[in-house]
Amino acid sequence: MNLRYLVIKLLRAAFTLWAVVTFVFVVLRLTGDPADQLLPDDVAPEIAAYYRSLWGLDQTIWQQYVRYFAAALQGDFGISFRNGLPALEIIWQRVPKTLELGSATFLTALAIGIPLGILAALHRDRWIDRVTMGLAVFGFSMPNFFLGILLILLFALQWRMLPSSGYGTWEHMILPVFTLATAFAGAIARFSRSAMLEVLSQEYMRTAEAEGAGLGARVWRHALPNAAVPIVTIIGFSLGGMIGGAVVTENVFAWPGVGRLLTNSVGDRDLAVVQGIVMLVAVTMVLANLFVDLAYGWLDPRVRVGAGQRSR
Amino acid sequence: MTSISRSRHKRLGMPLPVLFAAGFLLAVASIAALAQVLAPFPYEETNLLYRLRPPFWMERAMDAHPLGTDKLGRDVLSRLLVATQVSIALALLGTLIGASLGMLLGILAAHKGGWVDEAIMALVDWQAAMPFLIVALAVLAFFGNNFWLFLALMALFGWEVYARLTRGLILSAREQGYALAVRALGAKPGRLYARHVLPNVAGPLIVQLSLNFPQTILLETSLSFLGLGIQPPLTSLGQMLGEGRDYLLNAWWLAVLPGAMIFLTTLSMSLIGDWLRTRLDPTQHR
Numbered sequence: 001m002n003l004r005y006l007v008i009k010l011l012r013a014a015f016t017l018w019a020v021v022t023f024v025f026v027v028l029r030l031t032g033d034p035a036d037q038l039l040p041d042d043v044a045p046e047i048a049a050y051y052r053s054l055w056g057l058d059q060t061i062w063q064q065y066v067r068y069f070a071a072a073l074q075g076d077f078g079i080s081f082r083n084g085l086p087a088l089e090i091i092w093q094r095v096p097k098t099l100e101l102g103s104a105t106f107l108t109a110l111a112i113g114i115p116l117g118i119l120a121a122l123h124r125d126r127w128i129d130r131v132t133m134g135l136a137v138f139g140f141s142m143p144n145f146f147l148g149i150l151l152i153l154l155f156a157l158q159w160r161m162l163p164s165s166g167y168g169t170w171e172h173m174i175l176p177v178f179t180l181a182t183a184f185a186g187a188i189a190r191f192s193r194s195a196m197l198e199v200l201s202q203e204y205m206r207t208a209e210a211e212g213a214g215l216g217a218r219v220w221r222h223a224l225p226n227a228a229v230p231i232v233t234i235i236g237f238s239l240g241g242m243i244g245g246a247v248v249t250e251n252v253f254a255w256p257g258v259g260r261l262l263t264n265s266v267g268d269r270d271l272a273v274v275q276g277i278v279m280l281v282a283v284t285m286v287l288a289n290l291f292v293d294l295a296y297g298w299l300d301p302r303v304r305v306g307a308g309q310r311s312r
Numbered sequence: 313m314t315s316i317s318r319s320r321h322k323r324l325g326m327p328l329p330v331l332f333a334a335g336f337l338l339a340v341a342s343i344a345a346l347a348q349v350l351a352p353f354p355y356e357e358t359n360l361l362y363r364l365r366p367p368f369w370m371e372r373a374m375d376a377h378p379l380g381t382d383k384l385g386r387d388v389l390s391r392l393l394v395a396t397q398v399s400i401a402l403a404l405l406g407t408l409i410g411a412s413l414g415m416l417l418g419i420l421a422a423h424k425g426g427w428v429d430e431a432i433m434a435l436v437d438w439q440a441a442m443p444f445l446i447v448a449l450a451v452l453a454f455f456g457n458n459f460w461l462f463l464a465l466m467a468l469f470g471w472e473v474y475a476r477l478t479r480g481l482i483l484s485a486r487e488q489g490y491a492l493a494v495r496a497l498g499a500k501p502g503r504l505y506a507r508h509v510l511p512n513v514a515g516p517l518i519v520q521l522s523l524n525f526p527q528t529i530l531l532e533t534s535l536s537f538l539g540l541g542i543q544p545p546l547t548s549l550g551q552m553l554g555e556g557r558d559y560l561l562n563a564w565w566l567a568v569l570p571g572a573m574i575f576l577t578t579l580s581m582s583l584i585g586d587w588l589r590t591r592l593d594p595t596q597h598r
Contacts, residue, residue, distance in 0.1 A: 015438075016441050019434075137582055138579065143534065143571070143574050145533075146572075149568075240442070243445075244446065251538055263540065265453065266449045
């Protein structure tokens with residue numbers, strides 16, 4: 001892999017993380033004196049002064065910034081107001097549950113979206129294409145909170161087939177995963193379709209057909225590898241939307257993950273936990289983008305060589 | 313060649329779904345403009361004697377409340393009309409401010425170049441890397457909820473897409489004959505961009521506007537649904553849905569009616585946005 005490509009990507013990732021920490025710091029200080037918010041109103045001035053120096057609030061803003069930055073690098077975002085535990089610890093307990101939901105959603109959406117997109121591209125402008133793309137538009141116009149509530153109404157309350165909310169068995173996963181996967185699958189189906197259409201119109205596809213390769217071989221061996229780059233791009237782009245969707249979906253189904261923790265903490269203004277989650281999301285996004293960039297290099301040898309010299 | 317001209321021909325008129333979408337949006341726009349006139353009751357008027365009454369097609373419905381009443385006996389129809397107005401107005405205002413901000417920064421980046429360009433584009437990358445819902449939730453946690461902050465968040469949503477798009481469009485438009493000619497005639501940059509360049513690159517920006525609008529509606533309704541956006545006594549479609557969610561078992565319409573309104577609105581916008589994109593963007597004519 002080209003070293004310069006890698007270094008630029010790593011620098012950009014580091015910049016994003018730095019910007020997020022700085023953003024949180026600036027916004028926190030803009031909201032006023034943290035000591036006023038943390039301490040009771042009638043606290044004695046000496047005690048307030050003691051806590052101020054304990055928390056480093058008597059230092060200059062730059063010293064505070066450095067201190068905040070160092071703490072953030074070590075994953076220290078302070079103590080939750082609600083139960084006095086370190087914020088990171090509380091968040092960490094929730095992470096596996098969100099990962100469970102997220103990975104199941106991811107696999108479901110890919111398993112639905114990519115084949116449907118390819119199918120639509122192969123049958124362009126015919127009814128399969130129309131129906132699939134209609135479903136895709138339907139899928140990503142549907143607010144996930146509404147879809148979740150409709151599913152609860154039908155499958156849990158009306159037909160009593162599945163639990164309406166909670167966590168535990170595989171049955172608890174079906175409705176949240178379906179809710180979260182719908183929009184994602186719709187977006188992936190659309191992009192897979194247009195990526196496939198682009199590839200199908202290329203000369204080498206006609207060459208492959210002329211050589212007598214069957215439809216399956218043409219799609220699998222020739223078209224898919226070339227359509228992979230745009231598909232991977234949109235998967236990377238969708239992750240942010242999926243994180244936002246997970247926050248809402250976890251709320252609808254009372255799923256005990258990070259998203260529900262975030263909305264509860266925002267409601268309680270438990271700032272330490274909110275900061276920790278924002279940083280966790282930032283790290284996740286940065287890692288995902290890095291992964292997508294690296295995947296490009298692996299999927300498309302031209303990227304590896306660098307923009308300057310495009311060899312075939 | 314024949315297949316291309318055939319598909320072009322088909323796209324000249326509005327397809328049926330797009331026509332329906334346009335009709336529905338027209339109705340939504342009239343509701344948004346005239347909610348107070350159309351609403352049979354003040355949307356916040358409670359009547360504890362008639363709580364959780366069903367819509368007209370069910371038993372125990374009341375003639376005065378065609379879509380039923382909610383947990384405080386408030387008229388659902390009136391609330392739905394006003395909630396639609398609030399949601400649409402917020403999304404419209406947010407989209408317009410966000411688009412103006414993004415376009416301004418995009419023009420600035422393209423015009424100044426150098427470190428200004430670098431800084432703006434770094435900001436764009438950063439904004440694109442962070443899920444906006446998370447940023448919005450963090451800001452609401454830090455500052456506490458208030459209406460103007462919420463509106464500011466709506467306005468901020470999506471600015472980076474406009475900035476990137478405008479910058480790219482302007483960089484390529486600037487080198488074209490008409491822009492060079494206007495500059496050679498001695499026009500100031502402000503005049504060049506406002507009078508000559510922007511009208512020429514408006515197509516993709518309008519498409520982006522139509523794609524961003526439903527996203528803004530979804531952002532507002534999501535936050536309000538979570539109880540972190542529009543606060544009672546004011547209402548919005550998301551806030552109504554969030555409230556109705558507690559009554560799924562015995563009054564499902566309280567959640568389904570506002571939900572259907574959101575869905576149909578975003579669906580219509582998406583259909584029209586897609587149609588506009590294929591109409592205005594020649595590379596999409598396949």
